[in-house]
Amino acid sequence: MSPPRVVIVGAGLAGYHAASALSRRMRGRAEVVLVNPTGFTLYLPLLLDVAAGKLDPSRVTVPLARALPDVRVVLGTVDRIDTGSRRVHYVDADQAAGLLAYDRLIVTVGGVTKVRPVSAVSAHSFGFHDIAEALHLRDHIERQLYLAATSDNPTERAARRTFVVLGAGHTGTELAAAGQLMSREIARGHPWLREQPIRWILAEPAERLLPDMHPRLSETATRVLRRRGVDVRTRTSVGQVTSGGLRLSDGEFVPTRTIVWSFGVRPDPLINGLRLAVEQGRIRVDEYLSVPGHPEIYVCGDAAAVPDLTRPGKITPMSGRHAVRQGRLAGRNVAASLGSGRREPYRHGNRGATVDLGGWQAAADPLGIPFSGIAAKAATRACRLFTVPANRMAIVNDWLADALLPGRRTPRHRAPVSMTPLNLTQEKR
Numbered sequence: 001m002s003p004p005r006v007v008i009v010g011a012g013l014a015g016y017h018a019a020s021a022l023s024r025r026m027r028g029r030a031e032v033v034l035v036n037p038t039g040f041t042l043y044l045p046l047l048l049d050v051a052a053g054k055l056d057p058s059r060v061t062v063p064l065a066r067a068l069p070d071v072r073v074v075l076g077t078v079d080r081i082d083t084g085s086r087r088v089h090y091v092d093a094d095q096a097a098g099l100l101a102y103d104r105l106i107v108t109v110g111g112v113t114k115v116r117p118v119s120a121v122s123a124h125s126f127g128f129h130d131i132a133e134a135l136h137l138r139d140h141i142e143r144q145l146y147l148a149a150t151s152d153n154p155t156e157r158a159a160r161r162t163f164v165v166l167g168a169g170h171t172g173t174e175l176a177a178a179g180q181l182m183s184r185e186i187a188r189g190h191p192w193l194r195e196q197p198i199r200w201i202l203a204e205p206a207e208r209l210l211p212d213m214h215p216r217l218s219e220t221a222t223r224v225l226r227r228r229g230v231d232v233r234t235r236t237s238v239g240q241v242t243s244g245g246l247r248l249s250d251g252e253f254v255p256t257r258t259i260v261w262s263f264g265v266r267p268d269p270l271i272n273g274l275r276l277a278v279e280q281g282r283i284r285v286d287e288y289l290s291v292p293g294h295p296e297i298y299v300c301g302d303a304a305a306v307p308d309l310t311r312p313g314k315i316t317p318m319s320g321r322h323a324v325r326q327g328r329l330a331g332r333n334v335a336a337s338l339g340s341g342r343r344e345p346y347r348h349g350n351r352g353a354t355v356d357l358g359g360w361q362a363a364a365d366p367l368g369i370p371f372s373g374i375a376a377k378a379a380t381r382a383c384r385l386f387t388v389p390a391n392r393m394a395i396v397n398d399w400l401a402d403a404l405l406p407g408r409r410t411p412r413h414r415a416p417v418s419m420t421p422l423n424l425t426q427e428k429r
Helices: 013-026 044-051 131-150 154-160 170-187 215-228 269-273 320-337 374-387 392-404 421-428
Strands: 005-009 031-036 040-042 061-063 072-082 087-092 097-101 104-107 111-113 162-166 199-204 231-234 238-242 245-248 253-255 258-261 265-267 282-284 294-299 354-356 362-364
Touching (some): 005 013, 044 131, 131 170, 131 258, 162 253, 170 199, 170 215, 170 258, 170 354, 215 354, 215 362, 362 374, 374 392
Parallel strands (some): 162 258, 199 231
Antiparallel strands (some): 040 061, 245 253
16 A cells, blocks of 8 residues: 655745654655745745845755655646545646645645735835845845936935835834845945935834734834834825825825835635635634644645634734744644644744844844844844754855955945936936
């Protein structure tokens, strides 16, 4: 008899850790198949360091075949799951249709960036969910500053020097902090930008930044960002978006060429075709991460509406911390359903959080003790270094190089001294 087959859909944080935990627990007694569009998993918490030029992009990618030697990796995009016949349909890298039967299924498709489909500003709107988006955003910021330096139109210059981040959760807050420092570093290489203000706006509909974290972290982040000149606005959301900028809910129209949507993520569209019960757009599961009525299907990460046993009646939020823990538990519980170990409910404790505020600033509250500054920065980096699946020494080397040679990856745009912004504009004409 062939061993049971477990198919895992998606190799994000949850999928990677589910595959790792399951393969270790089963040790060849089950065939573990991981279906993912790429041959690597991406460590999202360090994506901002890539955008800021502190890490090489290869540092945050983990090759699946090397990291999971006992897992069969299938390159493909799942387009349909037939829960009745237990079949996963996918399209491989050559656009050929593929089919996988399963005895157990773990769905970890994660989420996709909530970028509004506004065609008028599609060229100026950005998400922040993968390496391509991170590098594109960095390139866009550099380009806007360069164009601002060479324009003779005051309105255009101001719009190109204005950057708006919508959503002050974990990603949005870190992005605004890193982006403001990065744009300042880029501007130092432009003679005509050194004395011109660069404006960053961070807007959040909730009453404070980092609404899901300890209030002390929110206060620290707000204080640090405002001290640097970031325009932090709470109880503020987006009203109208046009090709020239956006109108905030407080009534102000902000001319800008850069809008970063960071209101979180929404579940992958694949979920809608599964015909399973959903809650808030996510597949409803029990405390063991299995789907009621389908004990062979497990869901975790951003795709799952996992009951929060520490807050009865609530579900766990979408976050990387939950994705990692749920992925590990899903792997162990699937192994238990195949006769290895005993399944456990998902119950998370508050292990604290960390927020990187760029430079030598951060905020952290491990074990419920909030603090900030260099100590928090060290704790933040230690936490991320501990949880990244691979490339730890390479990451440390990049961090050390950045500390000793800051700005080494930041291109410097220097126009010829004899040329002025007006002359450049006239030459274009």
